[in-house]
Amino acid sequence: MSGNRTFTMIKPDAVGDGHIGAILHRINENGFKIVAMKYTKLSAEKAGEFYAIHRERPFFGELVAFMSSGPIVAVILEKENAVQSFRTLIGATNPAEAAPGTIRADFARNIGENAVHGSDSDENAQIESSFHFSGTEIFG
Ligand code: IDP
Numbered sequence: 001m002s003g004n005r006t007f008t009m010i011k012p013d014a015v016g017d018g019h020i021g022a023i024l025h026r027i028n029e030n031g032f033k034i035v036a037m038k039y040t041k042l043s044a045e046k047a048g049e050f051y052a053i054h055r056e057r058p059f060f061g062e063l064v065a066f067m068s069s070g071p072i073v074a075v076i077l078e079k080e081n082a083v084q085s086f087r088t089l090i091g092a093t094n095p096a097e098a099a100p101g102t103i104r105a106d107f108a109r110n111i112g113e114n115a116v117h118g119s120d121s122d123e124n125a126q127i128e129s130s131f132h133f134s135g136t137e138i139f140g
């Protein structure tokens with residue numbers, strides 16, 4: 001059974017490029033409800049912890065440096081089939097390959113600086129949400 005929550009971050013590139021409002025609008029327009037939200041900044045240590053699954057990949061150092069380079073917006077979203085529905089809305093990892101009209105196609109800079117994160121499973125949505133929010137910060 002698929003869950004009804006996913007976790008996203010508006011990444012430092014999109015925050016720096018002034019796209020917070022436009023991305024949140026796109027998210028709301030597509031039927032996602034915001035149940036938790038935080039404007040914050042990851043330390044390099046926390047970014048490394050969040051992306052630990054990628055630590056053997058060649059781009060890991062670059063990813064950690066980028067994700068700790070500026071503020072992010074961390075958000076928990078609610079919608080039926082949230083994980084899969086949100087992955088469709090954000091598009092492929094590489095914006096050059098992302099479908100037209102997706103968030104990454106419209107707002108990302110490149111494969112590394114790609115505007116938004118989206119959880120890839122219900123289990124990871126839960127883990128990633130707990131990484132950023134305590135129970136009293138979630139309003140479902
Ligand atoms: P996803 O964000 O679409 O799930 P993942 O493969 O999980 O993509 O990679 C996590 C993040 O690592 C990407 O969103 C992107 O920021 C970064 N990344 C992925 N592949 C590359 C790459 O080839 N070069 C640089 N950064 C990358």
Ligand code: MG
Binds near residue numbers: 118120
């Ligand atoms: Mg991923």
